[in-house]
Amino acid sequence: MMREYKDRKNVQKKSYYTDRFYVVPSIPKESVESDEIFAEDFKKLKEHFKIKEAYIQRGQLVVIINPEDNKEVLKFFRDELDYPFLSELSANDYLAKDGEFEIFYQLLSLNKRKRARVKCRIKESSAIESVYTIYKSADWAEREMFDLMGVNVNNHYNLKRLIMPDDWEGHPLRKTYPLQGDEAAQWYEVDKIFGKEYRDIIGPEQRDPARVDRKDTKNFVRIGHEVPYGEKPSDKKTHTDYQEEDGVFFIDEFKKSNSKVLNTRR
Amino acid sequence: MAQHKVNYLQDSGLPIALTTVDKLVQWGRSNSLWALTYGLACCAIEMMASGASRYDFDRFGTIFRASPRQAEVMIIAGTLTKKHAEFTRRLYDQMAEPKWVISMGSCANTGGMFNTYSTVQGVDRIIPVDIYLPGCAPRPETLQYAVMMLQKKIRKESAFQKQKPKRLV
Numbered sequence: 001m002m003r004e005y006k007d008r009k010n011v012q013k014k015s016y017y018t019d020r021f022y023v024v025p026s027i028p029k030e031s032v033e034s035d036e037i038f039a040e041d042f043k044k045l046k047e048h049f050k051i052k053e054a055y056i057q058r059g060q061l062v063v064i065i066n067p068e069d070n071k072e073v074l075k076f077f078r079d080e081l082d083y084p085f086l087s088e089l090s091a092n093d094y095l096a097k098d099g100e101f102e103i104f105y106q107l108l109s110l111n112k113r114k115r116a117r118v119k120c121r122i123k124e125s126s127a128i129e130s131v132y133t134i135y136k137s138a139d140w141a142e143r144e145m146f147d148l149m150g151v152n153v154n155n156h157y158n159l160k161r162l163i164m165p166d167d168w169e170g171h172p173l174r175k176t177y178p179l180q181g182d183e184a185a186q187w188y189e190v191d192k193i194f195g196k197e198y199r200d201i202i203g204p205e206q207r208d209p210a211r212v213d214r215k216d217t218k219n220f221v222r223i224g225h226e227v228p229y230g231e232k233p234s235d236k237k238t239h240t241d242y243q244e245e246d247g248v249f250f251i252d253e254f255k256k257s258n259s260k261v262l263n264t265r266r
Numbered sequence: 267m268a269q270h271k272v273n274y275l276q277d278s279g280l281p282i283a284l285t286t287v288d289k290l291v292q293w294g295r296s297n298s299l300w301a302l303t304y305g306l307a308c309c310a311i312e313m314m315a316s317g318a319s320r321y322d323f324d325r326f327g328t329i330f331r332a333s334p335r336q337a338e339v340m341i342i343a344g345t346l347t348k349k350h351a352e353f354t355r356r357l358y359d360q361m362a363e364p365k366w367v368i369s370m371g372s373c374a375n376t377g378g379m380f381n382t383y384s385t386v387q388g389v390d391r392i393i394p395v396d397i398y399l400p401g402c403a404p405r406p407e408t409l410q411y412a413v414m415m416l417q418k419k420i421r422k423e424s425a426f427q428k429q430k431p432k433r434l435v
Contacts, residue, residue, distance in 0.1 A: 188351075
């Protein structure tokens, strides 16, 4: 009897290429005409601007536009369509997939009780026009987007880092940024306070929280068996008490034998 | 008016106590540890609780000061971010000697669960630490115990020698 033949030539590559992770199904899209208010908004919008795509997702209008039109479209949304709030503005990183950022503007209309989202895509090297003159809330949101994603914003009056320090290198919310930081991030505080030459003295960060070193110099792993710095770890139990054995100057030693435990309140 | 009674049969009939200057200074130092209010995250809530009436830090002589010039012990209570690290170092440098540091909670000790690019993985990377206090967050009793251990440490130190430069890491 022969064993059934299985092609094992490309086994490792195969498992690499298959998607091993759960892919969230995308939210179903509905047509704009399914909602009266959005249909009217979209009709007005279509007369003035070129719209790439428009749909309704979870009861919110999503409009995809050209990135050059962003200022005019948002002005139209605010003045003509009555969306006075920009509640959120940020970018998504699609650099690995398409070499682009997706920028979205989340709008809110209190009179219509509706939310709309304007999306556009820009290349990494290009820049988006600032909209802080239309919505004041875009000021810090654009700075945050520039800080964490590295999206360039044109004509912003004060485009500098908002969250990370000014001399930080890289943009931490990009998909390519390592969670535990690149080299500049890992040595940031050491470089800044002591200088680069102190890297050797201080040593690299210990970033494995599950690491247990049974031969550590202070015997920290074994609680109750710690030793002073420099001494060899031993099994001897360390007695830690907050008072010296011969008592403390001016302070009476607390003796447990002299204390009285009350079982009932007096 | 309260009357001070002197026991003339004790201490040769004098209302005095004999000791060394060293012990007197140590006693004074260890029982008036003024702490810098340095709450960085949720541990600060526990630090505030230990300062408030139920746990009452004042009876140890630990009074929170808002200036590093008046403080002797720095209780790092919370997550230290890399952006903030230089200010921590500056505040530590501004404290007058002798000075001590208590690293309170997991985040200050090792970075804790914030194993990320923006968190300092242990404050001992930038300032020398005397007492490491584990817990997330440590209860006020634990902080009291840490202060008592620090008092014990101070009582062991020589009062008039300059503080030995502490190990950084």
